[in-house]
Amino acid sequence: MTSVGILQIFIFLAIILACAKPLGGFMANVFNGERTFLHPLLRWLEVLTYKAIGVREDVEQRWTQYTAALLSFSVFGFLLTYAIQRLQGYLPFNPQGFGAAQVSPDLAFNTAASFVTNTNWQSYTGESTLSYFVQMSVLTVQNFASAAAGIAIAIALIRGFTRQEKRTVGNFWVDVTRATVYVLLPLAVIAALLYCSQGVIQNLKPYTTLTTVEGAKQVIAQGPVASQEAIKQLGTNGGGFFNANAAHPFENPTPLSNLLAMVLIFLIPGALTYTFGKMVGDTRQGWAIFAAFSAMFLIGVFVAYHYEQAGNPNLTGLGIQNQASAGQPGGNMEGKELRFGIANSALFATVTTDASCGAINSWHDSFTALGGLVPMFNMMTGEVIFGGVGAGLYGILLYCIIAVFIAGLMVGRTPEYLGKKIEQKEVKMAMLAIIATAFSILVFSAISMVADFHAKGYWNPPGAAAANINNSGPHGLSEILYAYVSATANNGSAFAGLNTNTPWYNLTLGLAMIIGRFLFLIPLLAAAGSLAAKKKIPVTAGTFPTHGPLFVGLLVGTVILVGALTFFPALSLGPIVEHFLMQSGKLFSMIPVTQLWS
């Protein structure tokens, strides 16, 4: 690790910290329905939206209605995304002439599930599959929509804690509209312009064909990238315009655009902690969560940075320089871009998997064993280290419920959080969410390790599901495990060597995304409904304070233990054993897997 690298990590965290209060306070005002400085400019668009969709701003919903609205929002998003992809050949803005041949039904299902659940997993290669119309009119829109829905749910859950003896938790349509109009859209416009100034492209031209200096033919993909890149990072979506995602020079051309990308990813999740504190009337509660986020973030980033800079001993033996020097970055540079080097690649990988973003600026599949464990572990926590926009906050509030429950068990008192008694129903709902996601990850991974299909058949043309891996040995298990972790956690990054564009993977990964999103947040909305109906109890000498370092420690411990205990066996068979094999110089060749299983 170099001092400049470490400095960049702290500068990044300082920016997020500095933005938390202004943006968080602004969001609290927006969702409380107060006037802000943006109202003179944008209030007309908010009003127009309510008129266009036929809802009244002042009518609130119970948690069941709120959930129905969310599901309707998601189902129509899903159907539209599916249909427009399949029909892209008949639609405008399609200079490369892509059609239904590029998008099979299972691929369209996977992509629709992916962009509705804020996962943005990509089984497709953007530049050779989708027309500009699809990229703009469904993918860009879903980037806004799924992010706004995430914020709305977090706000509804906060209202569960702030309200007393009420049956309603807010209005989903109003929350989504406000999140889009006042938060996401203005920030996206600014970010898109900043991106373009750095060299991110924004045009509707056909691909550029040219003759290079040495006389070869090169075709350069084009497209409306900056407008999508902005909301992709800001909404922690992460689906790249191009296959190489934020490693592509047209998506992320400079270290400055890279910093902008990382700031955009953590911006709203960081600020929402302050929104939470302000809405519950005690900003210390918000800062406690921010502190827990930062602690877990720093642990992850330094582990990843250390192992990536230490590099691959199998390469050191060949005479490659692992030490960074003034003239070269050293370390494990396979699958990394030079302008980002080791520090910014490890930092980005941590940021993108802490938040449920899933954009990448380096290939996690080529990380060293323990460097690659960090992104996987981050996602296994359920994306609660800053987390997705909204999703991070409602995820960590779920862990808060479990943490006070555990603390309550230890001292034999009924646990309470923010003045609300945490009882059977809330704990059951929290556990349901955690078990559903663990089930999805472990069961789908296990089935994919052993499922056998006819070679050249429909379900998985390569044959056995395990034959789709790109690396043999423990790394192959890591590839499959990572895929289902990423899908279930709604992250969308990948150990991308695994070929997932087959009906088996497209369907099961799509299903994992839907389980991970809806079986996580419906129990939470139920908990919000039950919390809102409760009376607040006064703080006494026996109340466990949830804003001090003791609680932060307990919260971090709960997140790590729940993650570690559930997934430790799988991790030890994948990245951990690979680490020791890597240290001893063991290499794996690809064995045709079909022979193993037949």
Next chain:
Amino acid sequence: MWQQILPGLRIKLFMTVVLGIIYPLAMTGLCRLLFPRQANGSLITQGDKVIGSEIIAQNFTKPEYFHPRPSVAGSGYDATASGGSNLGPTSAKLIRGTTKMDDKKNEVVDFDGISLRIVHYCVDNDVPYESSVPLDRFKTANGDLDDVKLIKAFNDEKAPLVFTPRAPIPADAVTASASGLDPHISPESAQLQSARVAKARGASLDQINRLVAQFTEPPELGILGEPRVNVLKLNLALDRELARR
């Protein structure tokens, strides 16, 4: 229930118009106005012909040019198929390479591998090395290195070829970039290539090194990112200032 469901359809259509059509088209117009060069891909033209993009790598193989980082995008530097190798740290393929049979049943290189890239880097740039078997044994009839033979030698289970450079090789010079379109190399890799370029152009090493220094971009704002050299811009400057021999 319809009360909760119908707005879902309406808001989707409304968002498609506002966020899916108006927003990207407005940004396209605005970006073209404010940043016309960047919005169109930072293209470089010579006369009326486009010869490349400043920020997209293109391949250079001739000795009189600096060479970019290895690329596995498509069949190499394919800007319609960006991507990396996705090979992990314990992959034999990554380190030793693999061969395959082509349509005519000739054995050809499937994946070159880091070991082979190191051999070429050392031979091309006169980096001193030790080899367990003299490299002359791996030459074809016309004197070039035979990549297939070398990959097979690296993969030999009993007595694999051991090839060790005497000077450390910069990691970026022999590893594939993430996008396959990385436009930069490290300053150290550029300096290692200078002597070859100077010789091929009949120029002095000083002249070349001066250009390398001139095209070395420091970290942004003094700290962000890595120092780097843009290969295409440097090569175009070479052509402008020094004759090709």
